[in-house]
Amino acid sequence: MCKFYCNFASYFVTYNHTNGLYKCIYYMQKQHVVVRFCGDSGDGMQLTGTMFASLSAILGNEISTLPDFPAEIRAPQGTLGGVSGFQVQLGTGVYTPGDQADVIVAMNAAALKVCALGSKFNQAGALWEEKSSMFKRDAVILVDTDSLTAKDLEKALYTTDNPFTELGIPESVQIIPVALTQLTKESLKDMGLDNKTMLKSRNMFALGLVCWLFNRPVDKATAFLESKFQKKPQLIAPNVKVLTDGYNYGNNLALNIQTMNVEKSHDLPKGTYTSIAGNKATAWGLIAAAEKCGKRLFLGSYPITPATDIMHELASRKDMGVMVVQAEDEIAGVCTAIGAAFAGDLAATSTSGPGLSLKGEAIGLAVMAELPLVVIDVQRGGPSTGLPTKTEQTDLMQAIYGRNGECPAVVMAASSSANCFDYAYQACKIALENMTPVILLTDTYLANGTGLWRIPKLSELPDIHPQSVPEALKGHYNPALRDERGVRYWAYPGMEGYEHRNIGLERDADKGTISTNPENHQRMVLARKAKIEQVAEQLPPLQVQGNADSDTLLIGWGSTEGHLLAAAEQLNCALAHFNYIHPLPANTADILRKYKRLVVCELNNGQFATYLRSQIEGIALDQYNEMTAQPFAVDRIVNFVKNSL
């Protein structure tokens, strides 16, 4: 298949090898587009979506993805509970995976219903509504008509035999009915495969169609398949065949469908790029930091959704010398890490909200013993077990305050899947240089989503100078001795002449031994506080994005940066987005006081707003809070800010 772009802006010519025909196709030029792949858990939607996203990124689009899979590992086939989705936004100026899809790929009746009704999918008699649907009024829907049989409709709790009418899908939506199952079987009939294997390739036919719809060269996609199925080479040929047939089928469709051309990104810096998921980026940030500072990376962790992929990634990186202990529980996860930190390693623990609760006392020990420790909290819906597979920003207060005693630690947050790398790296740097636990907050949305990552060389990353101990203290060392910044010196087992006893009990500020002296306790509480506060001097100043001259400043932190940036652009207002929370960047108060109207937007009930009020006197904050355990929708933020003026 090859394509010749004509001089006319609105169409191009394709040549089809199969039938030897040239064809002129009209296309739409789009700045960005949202595609949602939706099917049964077993339909391979995550793979299909990931491939399409990576393909788009290679072709020069910015991407942001949102995997949305059910909590059940395998729900009954064809049911509403088993629908798995993968949404990607591609184009230029892409900050989020998008609120609603322009293109839907629905692999079965249940997927069609879930996409059409959105959050109301399990309400009897619910009809398509623009505000709750997963797709826009003018969306294009590719649907497998072979999966709309009476039995399929019954499983997805339809009451009539016409799903489109029953769901009230407006006529402005273009439906492309495709007999995916039949066509896939047809495509593979000469390959000697069993029925089950053939059916598993349906997703590749759909991917071929989507590639056609977006003018994606099919050879790039086939190259992907070859690397994906390296270990199962017998699957390469069938998948490539189905994908190519899917593409050609689209090309030959006698339908009046416009294909889409999505703009390439024009403002990305030059470099080598890949697409990366947040959890992997976090793991790699730790790996890079360990190599940079010459320490071994130790992770103590316990399986917990949605953080476990960090442990998976690090457990597979023994080639990099990473040591992972899968502990017997969350407490042992952090405690083994504290043991490794005491012994001189770069130590980390990864968890989610419930695990952070369990680790609280031990994090307090690391505060008291003044040991470097990186705690990664991939937040999920809470409290208690809550919504393990969904996203939320509700652990902020727990991270800042959730320990006994006056117990300050550094708290920071990543704000995109790709920059999980940078903030994990920074968390290690701050911990090692300041002898403190650092809690890094990410969340389900960042952890499972992917974004475009410019791959750095290790030499480009900032140097890390772990705290050490002056030679002069040999023979006189104790764990209370501090440098001029107030950071205690770090000596660890194996170092001759620095033997000492560290404690979780209060220590004498001079001698480092157990102390219950009243004045000493006050002195130590303030010393630990001052040590954390001086970290602010090492932080980059808070930047204002968007229209800095506006009266309105949106304020956010963590994973919502993309949505808030998109909202700020639409509102033509300013945005102050925080990655460093405790301590705050030194210029925070100055920036906040410049604006008339401050709107703090969070996926919780106002935790950051409450914290800001406690840190900066005399500011009036409006709050926009969502507690749906879903990422923001840009439209809702825009509407709130507009309507509450």
Add this chain to the structure above:
Amino acid sequence: MEASQFKSNQYVKFCPGCGDHAICMALQKAMAEVGVPTHQTVVISGIGCSSRMPHYLNTYGFNTIHGRGAAIATGVKTSHPELSVWQMTGDGDCLAIGGNHFIHELRRNVDLNICLFNNRIYGLTKGQYSPTSPKGFVSKSSPYGTVERPFIPAELVLGARGTFFARTLDVDMPTTVECMVAGHRHKGASVIECLVNCVIFNNGTHSWISDRETRADHSIVLRHGEKMIFGKEKNKGLTLDYTQGVMPQLIVVAADDPRVLTHDATMQDPTLHRMLAMMGQDIPASSPQLPIALGVIRNVEEETYDSAVNQQIEQVREHSKVKTFDQLTSTLEQWER
């Protein structure tokens, strides 16, 4: 090395008459005998009277939080197997709040020397019953007697697939030092249960064997390769009686009886070790003629967790082309912009 080299400059604050004083001295002697330099020796503890121990030892020490010493010691030893790591814990710290970490450090067989101070009471919180207090024990938190069944540490250790178990008595310094040294030499998790007296809240809890007059008749010190003989007059021995029902039973016979058993601490099968360790442990004793076993009861070699973890990393590194971050990123699907 000398025991004095392991003495820290801290004033020892155990209560006068507390069994922990003796254990502290035994530790200093054992560490000197073992001969690992102070800067390569690490003592980790949790919370409780026993957990004050690191302060009195001139090594690297970490007095951590209640129950978690096992997990922290696991982190130290696994990340740095070249260090000699000791864990100080008590019956509450180890068997109540820290029970989970305890069974898992044993299951993994981390090469640690675990001194479990068993005084059958919570001393630092001033006298509540512990997981090893006998049923019916009256304490501040059990004014009418406990209704709980106690743990027997040896049984728990063997149940968790422990590879080393020794039992010693605070007033028996030579055996205590001997067990600690053996624990250090054993590669794997070594549990040394130290029966200690709490002079304030549970005075005389081990008097059945600690009493100088009756000790020799009420206890037996087991040594690998030696006949199981005990008694003031060395006139009693232990053997297995196969005539009482299906299961053989340990019985006391004359020392010169040819059936007297020879102790083999290295048997993989823990059945006899368990029988020996359980002698006199049901309190009050149902068969008082059986002595309480002291000394190294079980000492078997199995692969340790810390060495296995490190070996696996070494093996993977040896065969991998990817060793640096820049090499790692080069393996990614990537494109130039």
